Amino acid sequence: MTQNARTDLPPAWQVSVTRGKHVLTLSGDWVAQSGRIPEFPPRGLAEIGSGQALAFDMAGIGRWDSGLIAFLWDAKRAASLSGIAIDAGTLPDSARKLLGLLPERLAKPEPAPRRRFRPLNWFGGRILDVLNETGILSTLLATTAKGGVLALTGRARMRSVDLFANIRDAGPSALLIVSVVNFLIGAILAFVGAVQLRKFAADIYVANLVGLALVREMAAVMTAIVMAGRTGGAYAARIATMQGNEEIDALQVVGIPVADYILLPSILALVFTMPFLYLYGCLVGMLGGFAVSIAMLNITGAGYLAQTLDAVPLDQFAFGFGKSIAFAILIGVTSCRIGLKAGRSAADVGVAATRAVVTGIVGVIALDAIFAVLADVAGL
Amino acid sequence: MTETDPILSVRGVTLAFGPKIIQHDLSFDVRRGSIFAVMGGSGCGKSTVLKSMIGLLRPRTGAVVVENEDYWAGTEARRTAIGRRFGVLFQSGALWSGLTVGENVALPLRMFTRLNDAAISRLVRLKLGLVGMEDSIGQLPSELSGGMRKRAGLARALALDPDVLFFDEPSAGLDPITSSRLDDLILNLRDGLGATIVIVSHELPSLFAIADDGVFLDAETKTAIAHGSPSALRDHCPNKQVEAFMRRERPEALTAGKQPVP
Numbered sequence: 001m002t003q004n005a006r007t008d009l010p011p012a013w014q015v016s017v018t019r020g021k022h023v024l025t026l027s028g029d030w031v032a033q034s035g036r037i038p039e040f041p042p043r044g045l046a047e048i049g050s051g052q053a054l055a056f057d058m059a060g061i062g063r064w065d066s067g068l069i070a071f072l073w074d075a076k077r078a079a080s081l082s083g084i085a086i087d088a089g090t091l092p093d094s095a096r097k098l099l100g101l102l103p104e105r106l107a108k109p110e111p112a113p114r115r116r117f118r119p120l121n122w123f124g125g126r127i128l129d130v131l132n133e134t135g136i137l138s139t140l141l142a143t144t145a146k147g148g149v150l151a152l153t154g155r156a157r158m159r160s161v162d163l164f165a166n167i168r169d170a171g172p173s174a175l176l177i178v179s180v181v182n183f184l185i186g187a188i189l190a191f192v193g194a195v196q197l198r199k200f201a202a203d204i205y206v207a208n209l210v211g212l213a214l215v216r217e218m219a220a221v222m223t224a225i226v227m228a229g230r231t232g233g234a235y236a237a238r239i240a241t242m243q244g245n246e247e248i249d250a251l252q253v254v255g256i257p258v259a260d261y262i263l264l265p266s267i268l269a270l271v272f273t274m275p276f277l278y279l280y281g282c283l284v285g286m287l288g289g290f291a292v293s294i295a296m297l298n299i300t301g302a303g304y305l306a307q308t309l310d311a312v313p314l315d316q317f318a319f320g321f322g323k324s325i326a327f328a329i330l331i332g333v334t335s336c337r338i339g340l341k342a343g344r345s346a347a348d349v350g351v352a353a354t355r356a357v358v359t360g361i362v363g364v365i366a367l368d369a370i371f372a373v374l375a376d377v378a379g380l
Numbered sequence: 381m382t383e384t385d386p387i388l389s390v391r392g393v394t395l396a397f398g399p400k401i402i403q404h405d406l407s408f409d410v411r412r413g414s415i416f417a418v419m420g421g422s423g424c425g426k427s428t429v430l431k432s433m434i435g436l437l438r439p440r441t442g443a444v445v446v447e448n449e450d451y452w453a454g455t456e457a458r459r460t461a462i463g464r465r466f467g468v469l470f471q472s473g474a475l476w477s478g479l480t481v482g483e484n485v486a487l488p489l490r491m492f493t494r495l496n497d498a499a500i501s502r503l504v505r506l507k508l509g510l511v512g513m514e515d516s517i518g519q520l521p522s523e524l525s526g527g528m529r530k531r532a533g534l535a536r537a538l539a540l541d542p543d544v545l546f547f548d549e550p551s552a553g554l555d556p557i558t559s560s561r562l563d564d565l566i567l568n569l570r571d572g573l574g575a576t577i578v579i580v581s582h583e584l585p586s587l588f589a590i591a592d593d594g595v596f597l598d599a600e601t602k603t604a605i606a607h608g609s610p611s612a613l614r615d616h617c618p619n620k621q622v623e624a625f626m627r628r629e630r631p632e633a634l635t636a637g638k639q640p641v642p
Contacts, residue, residue, distance in 0.1 A: 032503055032541060035495045039502075065541040065573070070506045098572035101565070102509045345477035345522050 009062055010036055013071070015044065015054075022048050022084075024075060027060030032067030040074035042081060050083030055090040069095065073102045080104040140263065140333055147264040148271070158264045166269030170231045174277060177230065178223055182281035185218050186210055186288030194296045203297040207307035210289030215312050219281035220320045221368050224327035227274060228360025232335035235266050236356030239339025240349040248340070258340070267332030274328035275321050282320070319380060323371055330367055331360045386445075387412040387576050388433065388544060393442035395428050402428045404602045405442070408595040410544075415570055415577045417587050417594030417610055421625065424599035426580045427471075427548055433578065434546055435463050446544075464492055467537030467575075468546045472553070473529035475521035481508065481532045482517035488539040507535040511565065527558045531565075538569070544576045545569070551583040563589045584628060588614070596622045 009028040193209040335356035342352035386409035402425040431437040551559035596606040614626035
């Protein structure tokens with residue numbers, strides 16, 4: 001490859017017969033990135049009888065790179081198609097070496113297997129998937145519950161360092177975002193309530209609205225949604241990455257149960273922190289409602305507090321507390337499961353994280369609806 | 381520019397991560413058209429030196445000169461322009477996992493050339509054909525074995541007809557046969573494409589087979605302790621430590637005066 005600073009000559013070629021020999025003569029510059037590399041027609045050597053040889057004349061060639069090789073490969077394939085031998089000795093050394101690496105014919109890509117859509121098969125497959133997944137999730141849940149009991153009695157095989165690291169990530173680090181979300185939710189509830197209740201001169205009942213809505217529903221649901229996005233996504237991504245690095249395989253080979261080592265600390269951390277985040281969320285949310293009510297309505301701070309204490313009995317807190325534990329288990333188990341199920345590429349990690357967040361949010365809201373119905377039936 | 385001109389030279393380079401010095405006052409020249417080996421034991425900073433040459437790590441002091449131009453002194457755009465003449469084969473191929481093998485090779489061509497789709501797919505086929513992978517064009521990296529990933533990574537490194545090809549541990553994780561095939565391929569590509577090749581490796585058989593020049597880095601003194609081709613260093617080197625390494629002898633065999641283990 002000489003590096004002459006002259007302008008490129010267009011590549012040209014022809015097949016001719018000189019002294020009884022077939023010669024492919026090339027001239028010009030054959031640079032791939034010029035985009036001017038011609039194609040050698042697949043049947044371009046058909047009129048030469050098979051058994052003949054094709055020689056090359058490269059005397060007139062200027063600069064060249066892989067563009068020339070691409071063309072020569074075309075010619076090599078065309079020659080092979082017509083049963084013509086190539087006289088590689090007439091090629092420059094370097095081109096001959098590269099051409100030698102290339103196969104004489106292109107491998108035919110395997111045709112994709114034709115898939116017919118069979119509704120019954122599809123439906124059956126989905127049912128099996130769901131059953132299978134339910135089984136795996138139940139096993140996971142059972143292992144975690146067993147591990148949790150063992151952990152309470154101090155006989156678990158997980159490392160407490162991992163548990164505390166997970167609790168720190170899931171708990172204190174989440175305080176700021178939980179505060180912001182719940183404060184604003186409380187404030188929004190107070191706004192909505194204030195506008196309506198003022199019409200009936202029932203200003204003070206804003207405290208009831210904010211208190212009950214937060215304690216029964218909003219604080220638990222909003223905190224769970226925040227945690228599904230924040231911690232559930234992180235768990236899924238972390239476990240999926242470990243899957244990709246063969247770390248999970250390594251654990252299994254060494255004989256360390258994945259459930260004890262990775263899943264248990266993660267899920268337990270959520271179960272420990274979520275109820276407290278819920279209580280904290282209630283408090284901050286009421287603070288938001290309090291601030292808006294004092295600013296907008298004609299009520300005293302003391303009156304608002306007294307009304308709140310009156311409106312929200314302790315068993316309502318117990319209801320919310322229990323719900324947030326259920327949400328924590330749901331988020332923890334599903335996101336760990338999604339992480340374990342993920343494929344091994346970088347894209348799969350992203351898919352797992354997204355799926356964990358979506359499943360977590362939808363699951364939390366669906367579970368909350370179930371709780372609402374149950375509470376209604378139980379008359380809570 | 382003559383054949384003996386260095387295409388790339390490292391001059392007085394010091395590399396460090398924070399307070400930790402990796403290599404200190406390192407200098408060597410890579411001749412145009414040579415296969416240059418960066419050698420040394422594990423942990424001596426071979427791969428870090430490679431990073432400073434391909435634009436991933438700025439040296440603390442010193443210069444990396446590419447064809448009389450200081451690589452790190454220029455703007456980022458200038459570095460990209462120089463870097464486009466480089467091809468890099470990373471240790472495990474570093475294929476983009478969301479793209480098929482063919483798309484992996486095509487992406488640099490799409491980004492940096494104005495070729496149409498037909499021309500690009502023709503070049504992609506050619507590059508994959510050169511490494512013997514043309515029938516894997518539609519496969520995803522996750523469906524390939526380690527050796528195939530490496531060859532596909534090599535096809536991608538070849539996409540833009542680089543002047544300099546960098547290999548980070550090309551034979552790591554490959555069986556001896558596959559590894560020696562890769563060596564032949566590297567030799568053929570050097571001869572065919574006229575590229576300069578820089579190899580970071582401690583794999584002695586493949587170094588002896590292909591490299592014709594090199595530098596030996598030391599983890600303790602944190603600089604180059606020998607220059608020359610691997611076989612020359614094996615046959616005679618003023619630094620007995622290097623000679624021992626190249627002969628697969630352990631250094632304590634030297635001091636204890638024992639017979640080396642073959």
